[in-house]
Amino acid sequence: MCTVCGCGGHSVEDAFRAHLEKTGQAGAPLAAHPAPLQSVAIPALGGALHDHGHAHAGHDIHLGHGPAGTEVPGMSQQRLIEIETDILSKNDAFAARNRAAITARHAFATNLVSSPGSGKTTLLCRTIEMLGEVPLAVIEGDQQTTNDADRIRATGAAAIQVNTGKGCHLDGRMVEAALARLGLPEGAFLFIENVGNLVCPAAFDLGEDAKVAILSVTEGEDKPLKYPDMFAAAGLAILNKVDLAPYCDVDLDLYEANVKRVNPAIEVLRVSARTGEGMQAWLDWLRAGLARKGA
Amino acid sequence: MHEMSIAEGIRDVIEDAARANGFSRVTRVRLEIGRFAGVETEALDFAFDVVMRGSVAEGATLEVIELPGKALCYDCGAAVEIRHRLDPCPECGGGKLLVQGGEEMRIKDLEVL
Ligand SMILES: Nc1nc2c(ncn2[C@@H]2O[C@H](COP(=O)(O)OP(=O)(O)O)[C@@H](O)[C@H]2O)c(=O)[nH]1
Ligand SMILES: [Mg+2]
Ligand SMILES: [Zn+2]
Numbered sequence: 001m002c003t004v005c006g007c008g009g010h011s012v013e014d015a016f017r018a019h020l021e022k023t024g025q026a027g028a029p030l031a032a033h034p035a036p037l038q039s040v041a042i043p044a045l046g047g048a049l050h051d052h053g054h055a056h057a058g059h060d061i062h063l064g065h066g067p068a069g070t071e072v073p074g075m076s077q078q079r080l081i082e083i084e085t086d087i088l089s090k091n092d093a094f095a096a097r098n099r100a101a102i103t104a105r106h107a108f109a110t111n112l113v114s115s116p117g118s119g120k121t122t123l124l125c126r127t128i129e130m131l132g133e134v135p136l137a138v139i140e141g142d143q144q145t146t147n148d149a150d151r152i153r154a155t156g157a158a159a160i161q162v163n164t165g166k167g168c169h170l171d172g173r174m175v176e177a178a179l180a181r182l183g184l185p186e187g188a189f190l191f192i193e194n195v196g197n198l199v200c201p202a203a204f205d206l207g208e209d210a211k212v213a214i215l216s217v218t219e220g221e222d223k224p225l226k227y228p229d230m231f232a233a234a235g236l237a238i239l240n241k242v243d244l245a246p247y248c249d250v251d252l253d254l255y256e257a258n259v260k261r262v263n264p265a266i267e268v269l270r271v272s273a274r275t276g277e278g279m280q281a282w283l284d285w286l287r288a289g290l291a292r293k294g295a
Numbered sequence: 296m297h298e299m300s301i302a303e304g305i306r307d308v309i310e311d312a313a314r315a316n317g318f319s320r321v322t323r324v325r326l327e328i329g330r331f332a333g334v335e336t337e338a339l340d341f342a343f344d345v346v347m348r349g350s351v352a353e354g355a356t357l358e359v360i361e362l363p364g365k366a367l368c369y370d371c372g373a374a375v376e377i378r379h380r381l382d383p384c385p386e387c388g389g390g391k392l393l394v395q396g397g398e399e400m401r402i403k404d405l406e407v408l
């Protein structure tokens with residue numbers, strides 16, 4: 001199990017063990033990710049990371065900035081091809097298509113991201129009840145089970161479950177497939193509950209109008225500082241379970257200050273999905289977002 | 296950041312490029328990764344080895360060129376480079392910085408046969 005993002009299985013451990021053996025570190029204890037990664041020195045421009053015995057030619061090739069397909073002098077068949085393409089460009093293309101489809105429907109889409117158990121599904125159920133008779137649709141992402149979609153459907157709303165299996169985030173392609181099955185009514189709220197993971201969903205655009213990061217008060221005030229990428233990518237942070245604040249000795253102002261330190265432009269709302277406290281401000285935020293889509 | 300997904304993204308782009316440019320083997324892949332992209336280089340190095348197996352880039356060398364974190368200071372207005380998202384402004388010491396670069400994740404070029 002990956003200690004960074006919580007993704008499980010898929011024999012990564014086996015592959016990592018093989019990697020360690022190849023690099024002569026087989027005796028080292030097995031960690032899902034190699035130890036203190038933040039502090040690893042990254043080689044300067046052009047430095048090779050693999051110094052561990054891949055046999056291949058051309059290590060000393062001149063790295064000229066030639067046009068695409070330029071023959072590199074001195075290397076008989078070796079060519080340098082300029083790519084200059086975003087690594088996640090395929091995902092971004094799906095996301096752009098989704099965004100266009102959502103906008104064509106004058107719908108407002110939120111991508112709800114959090115650690116497992118912060119209260120995304122509970123918040124959604126309460127939100128759907130409080131919104132009443134409005135068009136809306138829900139895409140539920142989890143590695144396994146249809147539990148969350150079942151909970152949403154119990155409110156009477158249309159929901160589809162995407163089980164990612166080993167995948168630790170939803171991607172643009174999954175959302176496109178879900179939208180094709182679900183159908184998006186005109187002027188709807190589209191809620192996408194991402195897989196519980198504060199790490200990689202930050203990088204995978206789904207075509208949403210805004211990412212909403214949910215943090216429960218029991219998780220610790222330093223969470224935003226530990227996972228800054230997610231809070232930097234979000235437009236709104238919801239501090240959930242404020243009903244528990246008196247019992248767990250948390251400083252809500254410090255929570256909020258830490259979120260704003262990572263992202264000065266983010267909005268923060270204090271909510272309890274259980275008692276309903278703060279829910280009105282969240283509904284107002286949603287309705288303002290929908291209004292901006294011109295429904 | 297999940298490095299397996301990043302490696303899969305790299306493989307997708309390489310396979311498209313192989314079709315477009317007619318090469319059958321990649322010996323080196325150079326990436327440009329921003330400091331704030333959340334990519335762990337060592338983890339990516341490992342994921343790359345695994346994911347490229349059976350592809351045109353099996354056994355290829357991975358090189359990462361790090362791009363600096365760039366920010367604009369709300370307090371003094373300077374455009375600065377920072378090492379961590381939460382670093383203070385190196386010019387005035389202010390704590391309110393708007394990140395403007397460093398989230399890049401690009402494939403720069405390929406050395407192919
Ligand atoms: N006390 C309290 N518990 C909550 C609140 N919101 C959610 N929970 C509980 O937190 C647990 C996880 O909630 P769930 O919605 O499944 O989280 P998810 O994994 O983010 O979808 C459940 O036991 C909920 O009843 C809240 O505002 N206050
Ligand atoms: Mg849930
Ligand atoms: Zn992931």
Ligand SMILES: [Zn+2]
Nearest residue numbers: 002005007297
């Ligand atoms: Zn992982």
Ligand SMILES: [Zn+2]
Nearest residue numbers: 368371384387
């Ligand atoms: Zn400054």
